[in-house]
Amino acid sequence: MTTFTATYSPEDNKLRLYASSRLDAETFARVKAAGFVWAPKQELFVAPKWSPRREDLLIELAGEIEPEEMTIAERAQAKAERLDDLAHKRHREANAFNRAAQQLSEAFSHGQPILVGHHSERKAMKTKERMDSAQAKANKAAKLADYWLYRAEGVERHANRKSDPKVRARRIKTLLAELRDLQGNLNNCHAALAFWDRVTDDETIVKAANYGKFTKFGDYGALQSGEKTPQGLRAERIEAYQKALDSGYWERWISHTLNRLSYERELLGTVARHEGELRETAIQMFAREHGAHKPKATATDMGFVLESSVPLPAHIASGKTLELSPDEWRDLMRDCGYSIPDVKRNEKPSVVNVKAAGIMVNRFGKRQVLPVVEMTKAEYGKIYSEQRGTFFSADGTFRVKVCPNPRTDVPRYTAGWCAVFLTDSKVHPKPDSECILDAIPEAAE
Template identity: 55%
Template sequence: MTDDAAIEKAIGGAIATGPLAHYGLWGKLDKGEVTPQEARQHAIESAERTIRNDYRRRYIEHTLNRLSYERELLGPVRRHEGELTPVMLQAFAREHGAHKPEARNIDGETFVLESTVALPLHLANDTMLELTADEWRDLMQSAGYEVPAKKDASPPILNLKVKELKARHRYHRDQVETFPVVEMTKAEYSKIHAEQRGTRPSLCGEFRFKICPNPRTDVPRYMAGWCAVFLTDSKAHPLPDSVAAIENAEAAE
């Protein structure tokens, strides 16, 4: 921030009420006793004094040591042995307090992490940190960070033309819910409020199906419940074995 107008706006706003400017700086700037550039330099020096403050540094180090002790009580941290990517490093840095970190791979084995402000002290006392992949793995482990396991892909959403579909109850897993299938077009379905549209995993867990409030008009709305949806102007999927078996059994009765 080097533009005089921007400096005056900052000094008169957030900086004037924070630790980066002494009391009365805005008044001096407003009266012309100091220039915007002099005020900017004062704020920079105040910030540097804050960062170099021995008491604050000791407090940070004490907190980090305390966290390290408590982390030891939680047991060993799994070291990431898989492939390392810039996205993983950015997620690690963000979780540990870095401001908008950006990571990149230099030569296939070395990664650089950068931020517009100093990285958290327990990572590096600088705005940039360059380490090999193994050194990054060691740092993440020592900081108590485990790369999240990759989530399994959600089952596909199927458009099935059947009488009803079943799913486990959301809150009572030992109960089964039955959803009558209602036919409608994509346009009709899209007109339903977004918070009233969604999907439910099938009873077998192999697929999901669309749901919405049942549009029945012969009963009060609160009694109509929810229904599964078959979109008439979308491709109908073949029946999964679990659904086909039920359909065949009902047809044989």
Template identity: 40%
Template sequence: MCDQGLLADEDVVTPHTATYSPEDNKLRLYTAFRLDRETYDRLRAAGFVSAPKQGCIVAPAWTPAREDLLLELCGDIGDEDTTLTERAEQRADRFEGYSDRRASEARQAKAAVDSIMEHIPLGQPILVGHHSERRARKDAERIEGGMRRAVKLWDTADYWTRRADGAIRAAKYKEMPAVRHRRIKTIEADQRRAEREKEEAAGWLKLWSAAELTLDQARAIAGRCWLTVEREAGKPYGTTAYDVLRDDPPRWTVEAVVEVAQRAYPAAIARAERWIAHCNHRLAYERAMLAAALGLDEATENAMASRWDLEPGGRALIAGEWLVILRVNKTGETASSVTTTPPRGVTWTSQWKHGIEKIKDYAAPTKADSDKVKETNKLPPLCNYPGEGFREMTKADWSARNQWSDFTYVHTLKATDTAGTHRVRQMPAGGWKAVQVYITDMPTKRPPAPPTKSSGTDIAFAALAVVKSRAVQLPPPRTEADDLRDVLKAGIHVVAVPHLFVTPDWLADEVIGDAMIRPGHLVLEPQAGTGALASRAADRGATVDCVEVNAALSAQLEAAGRYRRVIAADFLTLGAEPLYDRIVMNPPFDHGIDVDHVVQALNFLKPDGCLVAIMSAGVKFHTSARARTFRDRMEALKAEWSDLPAGTFAGTQVRTVAIRVWMDGKRR
């Protein structure tokens, strides 16, 4: 429905329909016929993406430009009929269908394995030289392959089951009051940004609209604002008013720049007003839904904050713990967060800030608790006393300190063994240092006495018990896939190494030579196999690391004792640490996985490192997106390609190539 193409039927007159959903802030276009290429490209450029399972084209978020485009195509934008939960249920139904199909295929694979295993007892070793050795080895490989396929299919079925559950959970999560409240705060921030943009645009428009602007005045205004007067290739923002006015004589007249400003800023104001109106509509919807979820009146300005009359000294239940509220922080007249005593186990701070949506319950303060909070929030006394190294000055000199306007002049000194907590005046003394000040013509005020254990001002509230239900976590029931995994671990006594093609000696020598390996280099061979490349790198005096996923082969490499490390893991799952001077590799080719291995290996190279890899020749001409992206990256790094002779690897006719890449893109 959403593919490019010409109109399928010129006689079709059914109009397209467009909808908007305030739940997810998305615009949707339901097409009545196949779109022409130009319209489809316009939608793609505006950020719309195809959603074939929903039967529509979706914009990830509302913008004025996207709304205008849908109004042009449809004439009107209606409300979305399906809710977020309904769409999540539809996705869950699709995922459950995928899960059922993979589970059915897994049972078929398991049945095929059972039919072969009838004549091979699990755990019985194969006798080398026995007349049935070849058949037994082949059957063992088929058993292992069938088991792995069945396990993978069951894992895939479990994956789609989890996706189905996740789709429902995600929809329900977005409807939670706390999540909706955080969304409201995000929308409010967007609204404030749009209001600032409108105010700034109105201010610049007023300056540019002043009567009889001189060239110097226009240059001064252009130097303070960003006004694009024309687009220019190679410049992301084009040519600005400052660019065209700064020359002598200027490239543009003042009148021409003013004309552009009088078009641009009203458009910016109109765009900001649309954003403000859109945010107002979303806020009204979200607040009404939040109030309904909490069982409050829809007219409530902020449903989350109005659930309780929060006061300092009260106790808030946050993350299963009762915390004492030290301060209620407000945006305007609405509580947005609370500052509390720190959670249990936090020792590096005496206060902790929580969003209002995190409060699960609230207990009003007692008089004793309120008095303790007031005492805690009260500022320490401001003291004035002389001392060694202090700077002495008069009150008039202290008042003339504006030359250090960015300095904090009043500093709080914590309690010591000789004095209690108090505040003092200070001035900068060079760098980050400060010196305390004594005002000579003001009364001397000494610091308070040090606190005693019984008279300390630290808050010590009686803890409120919170009973948490601790559900017993039972292990999940075993499945057929678990049984097959156990059999794979211990039942098949045959080492099968799929896609292993040992590098011929002559080719291994060429790879090592092309990599220019020298003594002292740190070298990596991923998917090392039998170590044909790693052993030659070690012969040249390099320090070598190997990665091999097959346990038997990795044990063989470890037993050789020639390498610094042998990592028994899938190379594609490793993190890029450490970095290597050289990487030499002969990765598996199956389904183009050699591309993934080479891309992963580039992450392990030093900035001046070199990689030499043997790859399938198909990477040079395959048209898949992965292959094209890989070729583009190799071209950017100035990689060197060389074709290898047919039949390089015995037992296969796959054509291969060798590629050499220097990470800095410089050829040696």
């Protein structure tokens, strides 16, 4: 009877299955269909990554999944040793073929040519063929030796790279992106059930199917052909989304991803607790990074309350709202490995919408006065994108929108530039700058 041992390694997120004897045809087909491949050198079946289906199969075969005893470094070292052995073997073969070719070449060492028609021609040609064949085999073996040495170095380099802090930090970002996708699927199920709970009339159901909101492809056509009724479609969608929630499939994926994040963060190092000022935006960013659906944070007397239209991620809260004090929010962020990013200040001068007779700007290194032309946002947006932009003021304290002057009879490609005053835009306070002039003639050069 075949006995099985199943293991999981958090280092490479792979499942492995060890069997005491050859698998029968049925079991082998099931293992192969689940995505496991046979590793002959290691004498085991390995899956490229964890999944609920593969985990269920290993638990069925082995009863439990144990931690993998061999680390990536140890596995890489064993593989590198095998590759080194192959390289040394090919080196020995290359040396043997070189010696054979050298011995055969001694027949021609004194420059004796092959005498065509002589009784020695056949033997000389045969010797030459053997010499060329030995030399070709020597060259091929030498190339293979170099290849296996390169592979051995690559295996060790890859194992060292996976433990690099920068690589581990990027891996954490990838896991967070996967967490948001998985949580998004769960959020979509909750949002769909809430939607179908509100929508009960046939007309709205048909509109939802037409726009594809919380329906599948072909539902609208089925309604039009009479294959499905609106209420039947509604019941079908409710059953499908409720089944997805009851299965616990997404929860298992999310739990596994959170465990991987904890493992990687533990090896990378703990995140420092934020001791600075805490704002609503920081809490919303934290919740959004962990997959919350449109989170909204509001300040309260106790601290901050976080709300969402669907249940918040289970590792943050057990419902749709969560209210904590600022210190409790800081502790939760630290426990989840979240650090508030530093705000990057925009040191570039802002665009100022100022109405004046003329504005002096630095255009292509020259100080120039531009007339101010009034227009709406729509008119400014119609101007070709490569012909509109911003110029710095002469003293560099602000920027102004510019474009070819549309208020002139001169063709646009020869018209001068103008400063833009958007009549339907917010007017910023007039800056205290000598670059804004009340009259063009005095400042014109």
